[in-house]
Amino acid sequence: xxxxxxxxxxxxxxxxxxxxxxxxxxxxxxxxxxxxxxxxxxxxxxxxxxxxxxxxxxxxxxxxxxxxxxxxxxxxxxxxxxxxxxxxxxxxxxxxxxxxxxxxxxxxxxxxxxxxxxxxxxxxxxxxxxxxxxxxxxxxxxxxxxxxxxxxxxxxxxxxxxxxxxxxxxxxxxxxxxxxxxxxxxxxxxxxxxxxxxxxxxxxxxxxxxxxxxxxxxxxxxxxxxxxxxxxxxxxxxxxxxxxxxxxxxxxxxxxxxxxxxxxxxxxxxxxxxxxxxxxxxxxxxxxxxxxxxxxxxxxxxxxxxxxxxxxxxxxxxxxxxxxxxxxxxxxxxxxxxxxxxxxxxxxxxxxxxxxxxxxxxxxxxxxxxxxxxxxxxxxxxxxxxxxxxxxxxxxxxxxxxxxxxxxx
Amino acid sequence: xxxxxxxxxxxxxxxxxxxxxxxxxxxxxxxxxxxxxxxxxxxxxxxxxxxxxxxxxxxxxxxxxxxxxxxxxxxxxxxxxxxxxxxxxxxxxxxxxxxxxxxxxxxxxxxxxxxxxxxxxxxxxxxxxx
Amino acid sequence: xxxxxxxxxxxxxxxxxxxxxxxxxxxxxxxxxxxxxxxxxxxxxxxxxxxxxxxxxxxxxxxxxxxxxxxxxxxxxxxxxxxxxxxxxxxxxxxxxxxxxxxxxxxxxxxxxxxxxxxxxxxxxxxxxxxxxxxxxxxxxxxx
Numbered sequence: 131x132x133x134x135x136x137x138x139x140x141x142x143x144x145x146x147x148x149x150x151x152x153x154x155x156x157x158x159x160x161x162x163x164x165x166x167x168x169x170x171x172x173x174x175x176x177x178x179x180x181x182x183x184x185x186x187x188x189x190x191x192x193x194x195x196x197x198x199x200x201x202x203x204x205x206x207x208x209x210x211x212x213x214x215x216x217x218x219x220x221x222x223x224x225x226x227x228x229x230x231x232x233x234x235x236x237x238x239x240x241x242x243x244x245x246x247x248x249x250x251x252x253x254x255x256x257x258x259x260x261x262x263x264x265x266x267x268x269x270x271x272x273x274x275x276x277x278x279x280x281x282x283x284x285x286x287x288x289x290x291x292x293x294x295x296x297x298x299x300x301x302x303x304x305x306x307x308x309x310x311x312x313x314x315x316x317x318x319x320x321x322x323x324x325x326x327x328x329x330x331x332x333x334x335x336x337x338x339x340x341x342x343x344x345x346x347x348x349x350x351x352x353x354x355x356x357x358x359x360x361x362x363x364x365x366x367x368x369x370x371x372x373x374x375x376x377x378x379x380x381x382x383x384x385x386x387x388x389x390x391x392x393x394x395x396x397x398x399x400x401x402x403x404x405x406x407x408x409x410x411x412x413x414x415x416x417x418x419x420x421x422x423x424x425x426x427x428x429x430x431x432x433x434x435x436x437x438x439x440x441x442x443x444x445x446x447x448x449x450x451x452x453x454x455x456x457x458x459x460x461x462x463x464x465x466x467x468x469x470x471x472x473x474x475x476x477x478x479x480x481x482x483x484x485x486x487x488x489x490x491x492x493x494x495x496x497x498x499x500x501x502x503x504x505x506x507x508x509x510x511x512x513x514x515x516x517x518x519x520x521x522x523x524x525x526x527x528x529x530x531x532x533x534x535x536x537x538x539x
Numbered sequence: 540x541x542x543x544x545x546x547x548x549x550x551x552x553x554x555x556x557x558x559x560x561x562x563x564x565x566x567x568x569x570x571x572x573x574x575x576x577x578x579x580x581x582x583x584x585x586x587x588x589x590x591x592x593x594x595x596x597x598x599x600x601x602x603x604x605x606x607x608x609x610x611x612x613x614x615x616x617x618x619x620x621x622x623x624x625x626x627x628x629x630x631x632x633x634x635x636x637x638x639x640x641x642x643x644x645x646x647x648x649x650x651x652x653x654x655x656x657x658x659x660x661x662x663x664x665x666x667x668x669x
Numbered sequence: 670x671x672x673x674x675x676x677x678x679x680x681x682x683x684x685x686x687x688x689x690x691x692x693x694x695x696x697x698x699x700x701x702x703x704x705x706x707x708x709x710x711x712x713x714x715x716x717x718x719x720x721x722x723x724x725x726x727x728x729x730x731x732x733x734x735x736x737x738x739x740x741x742x743x744x745x746x747x748x749x750x751x752x753x754x755x756x757x758x759x760x761x762x763x764x765x766x767x768x769x770x771x772x773x774x775x776x777x778x779x780x781x782x783x784x785x786x787x788x789x790x791x792x793x794x795x796x797x798x799x800x801x802x803x804x805x806x807x808x809x810x811x812x813x
Contacts, residue, residue: 195633202566207552207599210553211601238732241729241732260661380707380711382708387733388712391712395715395719396720402725403583405556433588435562435641436563438668441563441663441667443665445651446650446653446658446659447649447653450657489573500633
């Protein structure tokens with residue numbers, strides 16, 4: 131019975147923790163501009179993250195070491211350093227975006243300017259990382275993030291033309307008046323949001339933090355294969371809401387407040403309140419994860435002690451890096467650059483760096499020295515290779531498309 | 540420890556160092572080699588660890604930048620990278636297991652400094668994670 | 670290498686103030702501006718609708734209206750800063766400016782009322798918005 135409970139908890143946490151500020155912004159903006167014509171990208175992204183997260187989790191579970199840790203051993207110091215620099219930069223940018231997102235969510239509830247919340251949010255993020263037990267932290271924010279389900283509930287309550295939505299999603303057509311390059315650019319951004327690199331670092335380091343062993347391999351698979359797709363459905367719910375309410379009116383949701391409109395127009399004040407809780411939990415949880423990931427990536431490259439599973443005094447450089455990253459992230463937001471803009475850049479740059487961050491995972495997961503008999507199956511390798519090819523194409527296309535479409539404007 | 544012929548590139552470099560308590564103690568960033576007096580292949584006498592060691596191995600502009608950063612972080616008087624004598628290497632598998640505790644290693648200097656001067660001062664630093 | 674970066678920065682900068690070389694570029698900028706302001710107007714209309722049906726908290730509504738006003742105002746400001754290249758552009762400019770001023774005027778009124786907690790007045794203040802929103806939308810279609 132207890133086992134069932136812990137499995138359920140893991141799945142629910144995975145669902146609630148899937149969406150972050152990047153997904154919120156990307157899905158709402160895409161739905162408002164292109165309807166459901168890019169919904170297929172979310173599916174592609176979810177399958178991709180499931181594939182690689184399962185690999186990363188398996189690597190950590192079987193070898194007892196996190197993926198990044200092993201990347202340097204397997205691919206050498208130079209290649210791993212390039213990987214580190216790119217991954218750290220993007221994770222840091224994502225951290226700043228999440229901190230901004232939390233501040234925006236609180237602003238919506240309180241009407242107090244988001245900039246005033248930034249220092250408080252930064253402090254709270256650091257404090258939770260410093261003091262709160264890893265498992266408790268993950269479960270609390272994962273479960274609280276389930277509040278985003280209200281966006282799907284609103285859809286269901288509305289009773290829209292499901293057939294029409296499904297048709298639009300399965301027959302992707304670039305809407306009238308929009309250019310193909312812009313359509314592809316938004317697709318790339320959506321993919322970047324669904325497969326943001328920090329998710330796999332965090333997932334594999336988290337497996338070590340929680341002391342997973344071979345017995346937990348099944349739990350790993352369940353969390354990933356059930357939790358993440360359901361989390362992806364939440365993203366699609368945001369996209370559909372934007373399609374139904376914002377697209378027909380030509381509203382472009384450049385603000386978090388506009389993303390909430392579909393939910394409150396169906397479910398009223400209660401729906402709005404629950405959604406705001408969901409926004410807060412999703413962004414705060416992601417801030418915790420990206421903050422920790424900043425520490426994980428550097429510590430695992432250089433080999434010094436990391437993790438919340440030891441006393442903070444035993445991992446001083448790790449905690450210092452986390453602290454400095456949070457401070458710098460908050461600093462970036464305090465320059466009054468629009469947090470939504472930071473988010474947009476973080477997901478696009480993520481897309482550009484995806485092959486760099488995912489390729490090592492595929493390599494490590496195939497190494498029998500670490501994995502024993504739990505190396506990738508042929509199917510996994512086939513799918514993984516296909517994805518890497520896709521991610522390479524995406525990465526190469528990202529910057530030119532960004533310049534060509536003026537970042538989607 | 541009897542001599543074991545290893546391909547240094549594949550089997551030693553970039554591996555994780557783990558101390559006797561299971562704590563992570565850095566990576567094998569470089570190796571100190573000595574030519575035995577009677578001839579024969581070079582013998583590894585020590586593991587070099589830390590950004591100073593890594594920067595020398597990476598070379599080029601990347602290495603120079605890393606070396607500059609390392610110099611800034613170093614204690615001051617020591618000019619050479621931190622050295623772990625090969626005598627304390629207990630076992631080499633996927634990681635390199637050492638027979639001593641982390642605090643006895645030169646590689647621990649920066650970690651100890653960070654603990655003493657920064658992180659250690661924060662309330663709760665010494666609290667067990669459970 | 671440096672030159673391509675400069676080009677990239679210029680393109681990414683989006684709106685440029687100062688003279689715009691061709692009339693068609695000016696026209697498309699006018700269209701984009703109309704689009705942005707139309708979006709703000711429609712957002713405000715939804716917010717007012719929500720207020721009428723008591724579907725949202727006062728704080729949230731105020732935030733939405735403040736943002737709508739800011740978006741419209743800054744879009745107008747950026748557009749006004751662009752030097753029109755010729756007479757045809759001048760006409761376009763004055764036509765759009767009329768619409769923009771009407772929109773931002775109403776949005777400002779809405780913001781002021783919301784900040785004062787006078788949500789009951791919102792529907793009345795929002796009266797001109799559907800029409801100006803429609804005209805902005807038409808303008809954006811024609812010139813975007």
